[in-house]
Amino acid sequence: MKDYFEKANKSRDDDRYNYWQKHRQIATSAILEASQKSAASNSIIILGAGNCDDIDINTLASVFSRIVLVDIAEISLNKAYHSFFKSTQDKVMLRGNVNLLPIDTSDFYLKLKELLEERASVEDILNLVNYTRISMKHSILQDLKGKFDIVVSSAIYTQLFEARLNEILNSYSNFYDSTQKNKILDELQGFGYELIDQYNNLLTFLTKEHGVIVSWSDVAHIHELSTSQASGPPKHLPVDKLFPSATHGISGLMSNLEPNTVVMKYWQWPFNHIISYYVVLLYGISHNGNRQI
Numbered sequence: 001m002k003d004y005f006e007k008a009n010k011s012r013d014d015d016r017y018n019y020w021q022k023h024r025q026i027a028t029s030a031i032l033e034a035s036q037k038s039a040a041s042n043s044i045i046i047l048g049a050g051n052c053d054d055i056d057i058n059t060l061a062s063v064f065s066r067i068v069l070v071d072i073a074e075i076s077l078n079k080a081y082h083s084f085f086k087s088t089q090d091k092v093m094l095r096g097n098v099n100l101l102p103i104d105t106s107d108f109y110l111k112l113k114e115l116l117e118e119r120a121s122v123e124d125i126l127n128l129v130n131y132t133r134i135s136m137k138h139s140i141l142q143d144l145k146g147k148f149d150i151v152v153s154s155a156i157y158t159q160l161f162e163a164r165l166n167e168i169l170n171s172y173s174n175f176y177d178s179t180q181k182n183k184i185l186d187e188l189q190g191f192g193y194e195l196i197d198q199y200n201n202l203l204t205f206l207t208k209e210h211g212v213i214v215s216w217s218d219v220a221h222i223h224e225l226s227t228s229q230a231s232g233p234p235k236h237l238p239v240d241k242l243f244p245s246a247t248h249g250i251s252g253l254m255s256n257l258e259p260n261t262v263v264m265k266y267w268q269w270p271f272n273h274i275i276s277y278y279v280v281l282l283y284g285i286s287h288n289g290n291r292q293i
């Protein structure tokens with residue numbers, strides 16, 4: 001897992017920080033706006049901080065006195081840290097090498113590959129899913145329970161399971177006929193949704209009482225760049241099919257937030273010179289009823 005994300009983060013274009021300037025500015029402003037809804041704005045944690053290309057940490061340091069950055073990709077975090085102002089560094093704590101899901105520390109992906117390699121039956125694959133469900137250990141960031149005024153999730157939903165799964169399934173796609181493939185995909189997608197629900201509960205778990213959760217995600221490819229700034233729901237834009245894990249994550253998070261405090265924002269994220277994503281950001285006051293994970 002760690003190598004997979006270190007590699008992905010390292011392969012970023014050299015000019016990405018500059019290229020993401022507008023995206024970073026919108027995301028950072030949204031966090032600052034969201035923080036005004038919180039009872040206090042002292043502490044903030046960012047999950048999936050990675051290279052910190054999409055949030056201006058120096059700007060956040062002018063508001064927050066404690067900033068915790070979390071990612072599996074430790075090298076990316078360290079590199080970003082060295083680019084911060086010294087006064088910012090004094091407020092930042094890094095949590096690298098953190099797996100954000102219990103499944104990351106299981107041998108699920110390895111076992112799945114082995115099964116696909118052996119052309120195992122669909123039932124065998126479903127058994128692996130069921131076995132993983134009951135054997136996963138829940139112990140992520142336990143020491144940080146309820147510690148943050150603001151909890152931020154940075155473009156994580158599509159990364160948690162979907163990206164990894166698609167990569168694995170694509171390598172073995174010739175081994176199964178379309179009926180079998182659909183059955184495997186259906187079950188694995190349902191499992192992926194459960195993992196995203198667990199992740200959303202982790203966001204709640206980390207939030208102080210009356211604290212705010214901010215989560216954004218790429219939700220679709222934009223197939224023709226619109227010259228105007230995206231500001232409305234996806235149906236008004238030239239987008240392809242929405243990413244299932246992202247829509248599940250965003251809509252699921254709503255039920256962890258106080259309904260009358262929820263705000264949504266939309267924009268275009270030119271990811272590189274070829275790909276552009278449509279982004280949805282959601283924030284609101286966490287209701288901490290489901291703190292247990």
Ligand SMILES: C[S@@+](CC[C@H](N)C(=O)[O-])C[C@H]1O[C@@H](n2cnc3c(N)ncnc32)[C@H](O)[C@@H]1O
Pocket residue numbers: 005006009047048049050051052053054055070071072073076098099100101104154155156159160
């Ligand atoms: C799309 S990137 C977000 C961009 C990132 N904020 C930046 O500016 O580079 C998602 C980040 O989440 C991290 N990530 C994805 N899945 C993870 C997991 N299961 N556990 C920990 N980190 C994860 C990746 O390493 C990556 O840095």
